[in-house]
Amino acid sequence: MIYTITLNPAIDRLLFLDNELTKRKTNRASKVTYDIGGKGTHGSYAMTRLGIENLALGFAGERNFETFEQVLKQKEITHAFIQIPNGMTRESIVAIEPDNQGSTMLTEPSFFVREEEKKQLLDFLEEQLTGKDIVLIAGSLPENFHMDDLKELIQLAKIKQAFVACDLSGEALHQAVQLGVDFIKPNEFELAELLRAEHGSAVEALEQLAQKITCIVASKGEEGSVCYYGGKQYQVIAPKVKEINDTGAGDCFVGAFLAEFSNCRNINEALKTGSACAASKVQYEDSSYFDPKEAKQLMKQVKIIES
Ligand code: TA6
Secondary structure, three states, X not given: OEEEEEOOXXXXXXXXXXXXXXXXXXXXXXXXXXXXXXXXXXXXXXXXXXXXXXXXXXXXXXXXXXXXXXXXXXXXXXXXXXXXXXXXXXXXXXXXXXXXXXEEEEEOOOOEOOHHHHHHHHHHHHHHOOOOOEEEEEOOXXXXXXXXXXXXXXXXXXXXXXEXXXXXXXXXXXXXXXXXXXXXXXXXXXXXXXXXXXXXXXXXXXXXXHHHOOEEEEEOHHHEEEEEEXXXXXXXXXXXOOOOOOOOHHHHHHHHHHHHHHHHOOHHHHHXXXXXHHXXXXXXXXXXXXXXXXXXXXXXHOEEEEO
16 A cells, blocks of 8 residues: 655645736736645545555645545545644645746645644554555645654654655755655755765765665656666656646656556656656646556656666
């Protein structure tokens, strides 16, 4: 089983603007749609689309839980979110400019997580997790969920000998690296920062980091990504596609990569699947949809240079 944990999910409200986003001006939208938000839920969506059984976990606000659950149902995501009493799941507003000029995201503050709900999540994992499972912890942390709480969550997953994947940033990413997990997806700036925290030359620093993390995928946006796994480096060149909205592309990559990796443990196939699904995703206007059949074709265009 793959469990995705979204500690701070969102409901994405996508505003399709008539013109380029301009400050100090009324920016009018001609269309508004909603999508699931939060990086772990996007991972679950990708796994579901690829037919890989998974369960979306995390916290969600009680006050708009029905709306949140409606979007999950539309995306056919199986979930067991823990409701935060009197909490609201935040909205991420994604302003999308016409003619592929890009998108801008504004995200609301999160709900406040009490100790009771933190314990509920840990108890569930204590009960359910096995060494055959993959756990993806992805996205930002909500208010009152501290580094110690993240440490306890990661340590529990490690004790259960699950494969622990973390799509985290900032201090949370550093915490995951310090604890040693199986998968991280820093962007190239975050990777450079992680390497600076190691000692010696760039190669030595990478070797030290690779000793703590089984699989590192450094995303380079539309250029693709570079992966360090099993003592080898894999340069992944993404297919060239027409970008409509890149929101959620990284999350789609992670979900599709883990879906394939859980199936075959073949790094080449997993990287190709992640890259092709992300390439399919950016061609669509919402923040999660991609076409698995189209991705299958796009896989033929993914180039991987092993060294
Ligand atoms: O990566 C896309 C996305 O998951 C959006 O759906 C939006 O909800 C945002 O990122 C949430 O990111 P955060 O890092 O705050 O969890």
